[in-house]
Amino acid sequence: MRQHVVLVTVNIRGKECMCISMTRHWWCSSIWNCALSHELRGPLLEMNGVFGADTDEGVSVSVMEGDSVTLNTDVTEVQKDDQIVWMIGPQEIRIAEIKNQTIDMFESNETFGDRLQMNNQTGSLTIRNIRTEHTGLYMLQIITNKETSRKRFNLTVYAPLHVPVISSNSSNCSSSSLLSVSRCSLLCSVVNVSDVTLSWYKGNSLLSSISVSDLSISLSLPLEVEYQEKNTYSCVHNNPISNQTRHLDISQLCHTCTEKSQRSHHIVSALVVVVVLLLVIRFVYVGVKSCTRSEKRRRLSEESSVSSDK
Structure with a gap:
């Protein structure tokens, strides 16, 4: 089995974390307590941030939407004649490049807006406030006087989770x-x-x-x-x-069934009380209205009698 050392710099909500991978294991700085094994155990383990794994297909990096991630070149300092190129997708569309110590971001703003940044000292690529649509394959090509090397980064961006x-x-x-x-x-x-x-x-x-x-x-x-x-x-x-x-x-x-039965009984009792109150109100209303009409008829009768006497 080949053994590679991979360095990924992660910025999680303003906290920087350096993660180093050797073979199948990842170790990260204690800033957010992410000392992790490649095989995570424990059903209720709190897992947040950016994680990666070095495979024959490249470096797999996972990040939550809204966080920032830096894909490192492992270059200490870019030399005058070095050329570092970042590309995305199977078509290897160029999004950033350092050549003759000059940075060219091509037309990356169309895809990333102002989120993309290339370090002029190391050539590392940072994506700030990353979105799910930035998931994909990122290809790094480094050309020096001695050799040309390539590295693949498989980046997956996950949407925030809701509490069930x-x-x-x-x-x-x-x-x-x-x-x-x-x-x-x-x-x-x-x-x-x-x-x-x-x-x-x-x-x-x-x-x-x-x-x-x-x-x-x-x-x-x-x-x-x-x-x-x-x-x-x-x-x-x-x-x-x-x-x-x-x-x-x-x-x-x-x-419990007893509690449900008692609650149903209370509901029925309350409904009965409401119905009785409505009937009483209706009875009182009808009685008052009937008395009012009788009193009105009596007054009309008296007025009529008085008029006849005159």
Whole structure:
């Protein structure tokens, strides 16, 4: 197996992190505690930032949308006769170049706006406030008096993750089980997602999961629990470098059959009281209106009698 040393400089929300890869492992500065193995373990591990892996196909780099990433040339200082070229896509469209110690950004503003920057000392390429549309293949070519070398960077930009939503789908209570523990059906959901996994955990143990690679679809994952159990459940929405977790509060979403029956009884009682009050109000209104009409007829009769006497 070949062994390469790869250096990636990452700027995550204003915090700079240097990551070094040797063979299959990555070590990063302790600024954001990202001492990582190439094989990540632990279902609820908090993962945020930029990650990479050196493979025969090039350096794979993953970053969250809105962060900044620097693709390093590993050049200490560009010499007068050196030429460093950055290209994107399989067509190898030139986006930045240093030649004769002069930087040419070509027409990169059409794709990157003002996000792209090339270091005049090292030739490294920085993309600030990166967007998902900047995902793709980046090719580096270095031409010196001694040799010509090329390196590939496979950059993947992931959209920010939303915290999943847990809702109660149904609770099954039969008439013969009003005093028993109800089983509560739950649904964990996320909307407009791509390249993510949605999972249910019981403690740190994975119960179920579903993954999707399509663009902008919704995901839902069911779970059935008992109201009185004391286990902790959580729904995790994650991609390869980040996750969002929603912890389940059973007491809020699930209720025993007895509680449901009592609540239904209270609702019915309240409705009966409202109906009775409406009937009373109606009765009083009709009575008052009837008395008013009788009084009016009496006065008219008296006035008529007085007029006849005259």
